[in-house]
Amino acid sequence: MLDRFEPGLWEVTPRDDASQAGQVCIDSGRKLIQVRHARETCRRFVIEDKPVSVTVQYTCPASGSGLTHVRFKNPRLALIETQGIDNGLPFNFSAEGRRIGACSR
Incomplete structure (x- = not known):
């Protein structure tokens, strides 16, 4: 499912605080799994993979762990829940x- 998202520059906006929006350049939707640990190398375990959603648990040895649910709305829009x-x-x-555009190189 994550391969259905368009690569490029994405803006990730928390639903409760739009002022905390951040941008990330993604080459695949897999980068949406680790929004909180974006720069970490983590081990991932896919809990559920459906045509319109995926749930992944991950562990980052140096900094923590997470459980993320990503829902596909269209190739340029995802809903992300993570804890x-x-x-x-x-x-x-x-x-x-x-997705808001192309990544600058």
Whole structure:
């Protein structure tokens, strides 16, 4: 399912605080799994993979873990729900990921 998202520059906007929006350049939808641990090398385990959604648990040896559910709305829009531990602190948020253009090189 994650291969259905268009590569490019995506804006990830938390649903409860639009001022915290961030941008990420993705080459595949797999980058949407680790929004909170984007720069980490983590082990992933796919819990559920359906045509319109995927749920993945991941563990990052140095900084924490997470459980992410990504829902496919269209090739340029994803709904992301993620929770876990980041540097010893819990996190839990829902966000909208939207492709906004090409990545700058």
